[in-house]
Each structure stands twice: as C-alpha cells, then as structure tokens.
Amino acid sequence: APVIWWIRRDLRLDDNAALNAAIASRRAIIPLFIRDALVDNIGAAAKIRLEEGLKALSRSLRARGSKLILRHGDAESVLLDLAKKSGAGMVVWSRLYLPDTIERDRGVKAAVQAAGLTARSYAGHVLFEPWTVQTGQGDHYKVYTPFWKAVRSRDVVLPDSAPDRLPAPEHWPDSDTLSQWNLAAAMNRGAGVVQKHIAAGEAAAYERLATFLDDRLNEYGIHRDRLDRDATSGMSDYLSLGEISPARLWHAARRHVEEGCKGAETYLKELVWRDFAYHLAYHTPRLLTDNWREEWSDFAWQEDQRLQAVKAWKQGRTGVDVVDAAMRELYVTGRMHNRARMIVASFLTKNLGFHWKIGMDWFGDCLIDWDPASNALGWQWVAGSGPDAAPYFRIFNPQTQAEKFDPDGKYRARWLAKNHSDPSDDALAFYDAIPRSWNLSVDDDPPDPLVDLKKSRTDALDRYERFRNG
Ligand code: FAD
Numbered sequence: 001a002p003v004i005w006w007i008r009r010d011l012r013l014d015d016n017a018a019l020n021a022a023i024a025s026r027r028a029i030i031p032l033f034i035r036d037a038l039v040d041n042i043g044a045a046a047k048i049r050l051e052e053g054l055k056a057l058s059r060s061l062r063a064r065g066s067k068l069i070l071r072h073g074d075a076e077s078v079l080l081d082l083a084k085k086s087g088a089g090m091v092v093w094s095r096l097y098l099p100d101t102i103e104r105d106r107g108v109k110a111a112v113q114a115a116g117l118t119a120r121s122y123a124g125h126v127l128f129e130p131w132t133v134q135t136g137q138g139d140h141y142k143v144y145t146p147f148w149k150a151v152r153s154r155d156v157v158l159p160d161s162a163p164d165r166l167p168a169p170e171h172w173p174d175s176d177t178l179s180q181w182n183l184a185a186a187m188n189r190g191a192g193v194v195q196k197h198i199a200a201g202e203a204a205a206y207e208r209l210a211t212f213l214d215d216r217l218n219e220y221g222i223h224r225d226r227l228d229r230d231a232t233s234g235m236s237d238y239l240s241l242g243e244i245s246p247a248r249l250w251h252a253a254r255r256h257v258e259e260g261c262k263g264a265e266t267y268l269k270e271l272v273w274r275d276f277a278y279h280l281a282y283h284t285p286r287l288l289t290d291n292w293r294e295e296w297s298d299f300a301w302q303e304d305q306r307l308q309a310v311k312a313w314k315q316g317r318t319g320v321d322v323v324d325a326a327m328r329e330l331y332v333t334g335r336m337h338n339r340a341r342m343i344v345a346s347f348l349t350k351n352l353g354f355h356w357k358i359g360m361d362w363f364g365d366c367l368i369d370w371d372p373a374s375n376a377l378g379w380q381w382v383a384g385s386g387p388d389a390a391p392y393f394r395i396f397n398p399q400t401q402a403e404k405f406d407p408d409g410k411y412r413a414r415w416l417a418k419n420h421s422d423p424s425d426d427a428l429a430f431y432d433a434i435p436r437s438w439n440l441s442v443d444d445d446p447p448d449p450l451v452d453l454k455k456s457r458t459d460a461l462d463r464y465e466r467f468r469n470g
Pocket of ligand 1: 236277337
C-alpha cells in the first residue's frame with residue numbers, strides 16, 4: 001500500500017520530515033499537491049510563484065523516478081478518493097500553524113483515520129513550533145526580544161538531505177496539469193513581468209543562499225537596510241513555499257557565527273522574526289485580521305472618500321519618490337525591500353491615514369513571498385496596533401529615509417521614470433506590468449505630490465492625540 005505525501009508549503013525534498021517518514025516506511029510514495037479553497041484564495045502574485053514552484057518540484061521529482069500528482073478539490077475528498085483508488089494506507093504532511101490550515105488539517109486527519117488510514121504530521125515549516133516556546137509563567141511571548149532570548153541557544157534538529165530516489169507506485173494515479181490550472185491567469189496584468197523575477201525551486205534557493213553566505217552575510221548587519229544594495233538573502237519566497245527549510249538557514253548561519261562572521265547573528269535574529277510572527281498568529285489569531293491591540297478598533301482611520309489616495313499609493317503615484325519607487329518595485333518583481341515595506345506602510349497608515357488592512361491586502365495580492373503571519377505582523381508593527389509595535393508617533397519621514405538608505409538615489413532611479421530621456425529598463429517594465437485599466441504611461445511621470453509631508457504628519461499626530469484622549 002503506497003503512502004501519500006501531501007505537499008502543502010513544503011515544496012522540497014531536502015530536510016523534509018514528512019517525506020523522510022514516507023521513505024522510512026519502505027513503501028511506494030505518491031507526492032500529491034491539492035488545489036483546494038485555501039490555494040484558490042491566495043493572491044495573484046503568490047499564485048504565479050506557486051505555479052513556478054510546482055514546476056520546479058515536478059522536475060526534481062521526475063529526476064528521482066517519481067512524479068507530482070495534482071488534484072483539484074476539497075482536500076478531504078481528494079485524499080479519500082486517491083487513497084481508495086491507489087490503495088494507499090497512510091498520508092503524511094508537514095504541519096502548518098494558522099487557523100484556516102489547522103481547521104482543515106484537523107478535519108482531514110479525522111476523516112482519513114475514520115476511513116482506516118494512518119495520518120501523520122511532522123514539523124518543519126518553522127524553527128520552533130508555536131507551543132514549544134513559553135514564558136516562565138507558561139504564557140506565550142508578546143515581545144520579540146525575550147522570545148529571541150528564549151530560543152537563541154536552542155538546538156535545532158540537523159537537516160536531513162534529499163533522497164536520491166523516491167520509490168514509485170506500480171501505477172501512477174491520474175493528475176491534473178499545471179496548464180489546466182493556469183494559476184498565472186489570476187494576475188489580470190503583466191504576469192510575464194513578475195515571472196522574469198522568479199527563480200523557483202530548491203536548487204535556485206541553494207544557489208542564492210551560497211552567494212549570500214560567501215559574499216554578503218559578513219556585511220549583512222551593516223548593509224541590510226540599504227535600498228540600493230542587494231544586501232539581504234532573498235530567502236523569503238523560498239521559505240514561504242518551503243523550498244528551503246528554516247532549519248537549513250539556521251544551521252548555515254550558526255556555522256558562520258562560530259567562524260566569527262559578524263552579520264550571522266543579525267541574520268539569525270531576522271530569521272527568528274518569522275517564527276515570532278507564527279508564534280503570535282498561532283496564540284492570538286486575530287493578529288491576522290484585526291488590531292492585535294483591541295483598543296485600536298476605535299482609531300479614526302480615513303474613510304472612503306479619499307480612496308483616490310489609496311489608488312495613487314497602489315499605483316506608485318504619490319509623488320513621494322521613495323514610496324513610488326518601492327510600490328513599483330513590488331508591482332514589477334513581487335518583492336519589496338524590508339526597509340521600503342516599512343516606509344510605504346508608514347506613509348499609507350500615517351501620512352494618508354488609511355487602515356493597515358488596506359495595505360496588508362494589497363501586499364497579499366502583489367507579493368511573491370506573501371506570508372500571512374509576517375505580513376500581518378509587519379503591518380501592525382508599523383501601524384502601531386500590533387504587539388511590540390513601533391509607537392504610532394514614530395512616523396517615518398520618507399525623505400530622510402531615502403537620504404539615509406538610498407544616499408545616491410540609485411534605488412529611486414532604478415524604479416522611477418522621472419528622467420524621461422533615459423529611464424531604466426525596470427522603470428519601463430512597470431508600464432508593461434500594470435493593467436490597461438490603469439491607463440498610465442511614462443509621460444504621466446512624475447506625479448504631483450499627493451500630500452504635504454509636514455502637514456500630513458501633523459494631522460496624523462493630531463488623530464493619534466484624539467484617539468489617546470478618547
Ligand atoms: P533577509 O533580510 O535576508 O531575512 C532573512 C529571512 O528572515 C527572511 O527571508 C524572512 O523569512 C525573515 N525575516 C526578515 N525580516 C523579517 C520580518 N520583519 N518579519 C518576519 N520575518 C522576517 N515577509 C514575508 O516573508 N512575507 C510577507 O508577506 C511580509 N510582509 C511584510 C509586510 C510589512 C509591512 C513589513 C514591514 C515586513 C514584511 N515582511 C514579510 C518581512 C520582511 O520584509 C521580508 O521577510 C524580507 O524583506 C524578505 O527579504 P529577505 O528574504 O531578503 O530578508
């Protein structure tokens with residue numbers, strides 16, 4: 001009886017406890033990806049990224065004598081149907097930690113067991129499963145630094161390497177095809193532009209990681225905030241789909257710490273922010289949808305009459321160079337530098353005064369590294385409504401930020417077509433990436449400033465003062 005390896009956010013053969021358990025059972029393995037409602041609900045860019053990830057995984061399974069089976073439908077029905085037709089006796093998967101996945105997986109586990117199959121789940125999507133980190137009082141953590149201190153010296157299980165071959169079943173079950181699914185269609189705009197910036201799959205992740213460790217990790221602590229440098233690891237989209245395991249990155253960075261590499265400790269700290277986001281989202285799921293600080297439900301965000309301003313923010317047309325550059329980077333590449341994420345989030349929630357959820361949802365649609373926990377935590381951190389958040393009155397001045405983190409204006413020049421005589425390829429790519437309905441051309445650059453930075457800052461502080469005084 002074969003084992004079904006139900007693949008969700010662990011598109012990898014390396015360091016995969018669920019796959020290793022399937023191999024240890026010495027049975028044939030059916031690798032299965034199900035396009036269920038949770039997959040249908042992800043954003044357009046995340047869908048494109050997933051499609052590329054599935055292509056890469058499918059190739060690497062073929063190279064190991066195996067095959068990726070794709071099925072569409074409710075996870076429980078798909079699994080039961082496949083088990084019946086293939087005679088499978090066991091289903092294995094890697095655990096996920098957010099409310100929608102937990103609910104689905106509980107239902108699946110019960111149904112699979114009721115049908116007489118064995119269901120087993122394994123750790124691997126985070127470094128420290130959310131219930132394994134507790135304060136001295138047995139509570140969960142709400143502040144990052146004590147969380148970091150609690151985990152920094154912990155043992156993380158050493159990663160296992162990828163198997164050379166996966167035992168194949170005698171008959172392969174039917175599979176949908178990726179072209180049938182056409183996941184890229186969700187991006188009702190220049191999908192090809194974003195695709196060009198994706199290098200999916202495990203091999204690509206290792207290649208990128210190797211150059212990061214060799215060339216950039218040492219200086220990571222110094223340069224990671226620079227918008228004009230490629231100074232960070234670029235691991236987030238790989239982590240989001242599980243094409244690389246966080247334990248791989250942890251051990252790689254730990255080794256460098258031991259060798260005296262300066263940036264390695266800072267890198268570990270950043271990596272642990274991802275775990276912290278999962279820790280919080282698991283223990284207080286409202287982080288994902290509502291103000292973590294409940295009193296923030298009374299905050300007076302701007303109402304709909306200024307939605308024109310939201311549109312300008314999304315379109316990278318606020319007239320504030322660094323904000324517009326970042327929003328265009330997002331649209332063209334599906335990524336945005338972390339510092340830029342903070343700048344545009346501060347601009348939307350403070351200078352423009354809009355609810356952080358508007359920004360979170362837009363990021364959800366545009367990011368190829370979309371991660372519900374990190375996205376929600378990032379937005380609530382900037383807005384001031386989250387745990388361990390930046391205080392509301394700390395309003396980023398985009399100009400000062402740009403001077404500090406893009407001192408020669410290279411980042412802005414790369415993404416803005418202000419200089420009509422010689423715009424960069426990336427600045428022009430923005431116009432290929434956007435939907436026709438935006439009706440924008442390079443001749444519309446530069447846009448007029450949407451708000452006065454000084455006045456909008458004072459207005460934001462006034463709003464906050466009124467909120468605090470009830
Ligand atoms: P590196 O600097 O190389 O960091 C290594 C890894 O550490 C990252 O891949 C990521 O997994 C983790 N990490 C680093 N910083 C953070 C952080 N602040 N919070 C959580 N994890 C972190 N990250 C996502 O992966 N998906 C999101 O949807 C997302 N949305 C965000 C929204 C806002 C408003 C903000 C401020 C941040 C958001 N982040 C998100 C966090 C961060 O911006 C990205 O993880 C980072 O830019 C990815 O680039 P990198 O892999 O080169 O990072």
